[in-house]
Amino acid sequence: MKKIIVDTNIIFSCLLNSHGTVGDLLFNSDRIFDFYSNQYMRFEIRKHWNKLLKVSKLSETELHTAYESMLTRLTFVNEELIPQKDWEKAEQLVGDIDPDDTDFVALTRYLKGSLWTGDKLLYEGLKVKRFKAVYNTHDMIKLRERLNR
16 A cells, blocks of 8 residues: 655645545545654644634534544654654755645655645645655545556
8 A cells, every 4th residue: 555644734624624535535545545644743733723623613522523533544653763864855855845844754755655735835846856755635536546446
């Protein structure tokens, strides 16, 4: 199965609409993709919990249920396991795009996987730098179709 590293904005999208395209990819690709994220992502979700509640218009219980369900689809990797060389290369790649995404790129390199992001600037910036292991949601749909044949 293909290793896919999921960044925080993909998780936000899934929580806001678990029945949409992102939710479909996360919940209905279990024979095709293994999804990973870093431990820090959990902190990010909690930090923005009230905003997610407001934007999603879900009750506290509904959002919590969606969050717990989504967590079952991800394997979390402790950032401390990532070798220094992967951190350094990730910093070089995203330093001028968005340093906040360094951990996702470092994890992608460490796991020899691909990064799934909804961040247009990150996606385009990495493509310009010839980092091929990055997908947006449209790419993920096409990839799943191709791998599911």
